[in-house]
Amino acid sequence: MRLSPLPSPAATRRRSLLTLLILVLVLSSATACQRGSAQPEAADQAPDVAMTFAVSPDPPAVGWSTAVVTLADAHGQPIEAARVRLRGDMNHPGMQPVLAEAADAGGGQYAAQLGWTMAGDWFVIVTAELPDGRQAVRRFDLRVRTP
Ligand SMILES: [Cu+2]
Structure with missing residues (x-):
């Protein structure tokens, strides 16, 4: 029971x-x-740092471009001896990113070669490890044309 x-x-x-x-x-x-x-972007720890991004030819075409990143502090003084890395991604999925490490060109300028693999809209994430240990991260949007 x-x-x-x-x-x-x-x-x-x-x-x-x-x-x-x-x-x-x-x-x-x-x-x-x-x-x-989406790929999580590293946090920007240095909003006071001014970063510019220039590419030549401008506008860039499929193939190689020279990218120049400049870094300046809040007083407009160039920041030297930073480690600058670039990552280019297209705004649609399924593409390999374009990666480059920039060479210190002096005077707060850092130069890198970027090989665009396809025409269209790209964004470049620039990560700069600053001499003071902080990391400045900025995003730059650009359109790559067919050659
Ligand atoms: Cu693409």
Whole structure:
């Protein structure tokens, strides 16, 4: 004779298995979301730093361009001895980024070669590791034309 409506051990096991399955699904979809979102840009730690980006030829065409980044402090003094990296991405998915490390050209100028692989809209994220240990990050949008 059954006195209590306690679930059978099998039912309990089924329920905890279901809970586990749901938990796994929730966690994996959260991870997928993170991965699917746009490349997280490193945080800008130096909003007081003035950064400019120039490219030649201007406007750039598919192929090689010379990019020059300038860095100046809040007083307009050039920032030298920074480490400047560039990452170019198109505004549509499925493209390989264009990466370059700029050479210190002196006077707060940093030069890099960027090889545009396709005509269209690009954005370049410039990350400058400053001598004071901070990181300046800026985004520059540009359109690359067909040669
Ligand atoms: Cu493209």
